Amino acid sequence: MAGWFFIFLCAATSILIAHFFKITEHKKLNTTRVLTVNYLIATFFAVLLAIREGITTLPEFPGFSIPLLFATAVGFVFIANFFIYSKSVHLNGVGISVAAMRVSLLVPVFTSILWYQEVLSTLQWVGILIVFGALFLLLPNKRKLIREPLSAGWLLVILFVGTGIGDASLMVYEEEFSAEIPKEIFMGAVFFSAFLIGSFVLLIRRNYSIKKEEWVMGAAIGIPNLLTSIFLILALEQLTGAVVYSSVNILTVLGATCVGVFRWGDIFTKAQWTGIALALAAILLLL
Secondary structure, X not given: OHHHHHHHHXXXXXXXXXXXXXXXXXXXXXXXXHHHHHHHHHHHHHHXXXXXXXXXXXXXXXXXXXXXXXXXXXXXXXXXXXHHXXXXXXXXXXXXXHHHHXXXXXXXXXXXXXXXXXXXXXXHHHHHHHHHHHHHHHOOOHHHHHHOOOOHHHHHHHHHHHHHHHHHHHHHHHHHHOOOOOHHHHHHHHHHHHHXXXXXXXXXXXXXXXXXXXXXXXXXXXXXXXXXXXXXXXXXXXXXXXXXXXXXXXXXXXXXXXXXXXXXXXXXXXXXXXXXXXXXXXXXXXX
16 A cells, blocks of 8 residues: 555656746746756755665765766766756646656666566557557657757657656666665765756856746755655555556656646647547556
């Protein structure tokens, strides 16, 4: 029962992040500055959670620690993917962007199959095939997608890949490194590396004058950002990866579609509504 509780919390915080990204783009705040603040706040709260759990000393790592290098790489994926997510929410809408993110469960599913030798049923294989159809239907302006590499449609494709890699990385952590490094410390390292990357970009661009609104929005995103990852790892400790990812994804797609339509007035084409329905069907088949 605890696993399902964490699944619902993970989906709720994911929807909240999408909503805050929409506000960020709507108010024309600087995305990189907001993301950098977000990861600073997330790092701070990860440390607080570690202290609350009685973790007062850092694990001892050798010079080139694989868990530490892995956390740094994941941090890069996280901040790059969040930047794409923010832009996609603005250009494609909340529901479509979240649907594209959530059919990315293909990546952790294939990781489970190829790396951890999990076996899928026939229905689950059918679900995997449906995912590709769902993603194609979700793409806006398919002709423009081919002509213009930086079109809104390409953001959905990149979002699909980036989210899948990020989700799979948390499963790899839970399977390979959770015994070596507590989840609070691992996520703190991930978020701190993402913060350093964001800070480096701001320094290079000489764009480091952060407004008060950007501090507020960064904090608003940072807390649910940390909690989403923590809840996902906690759910993975209780239930199998296929159940966790599928359940989180279907709840997030449903919730984000409702938020997009009723709060932000997102308008979908018939093909995109079909894509969302197929995405939900695929996620159910992958359960």
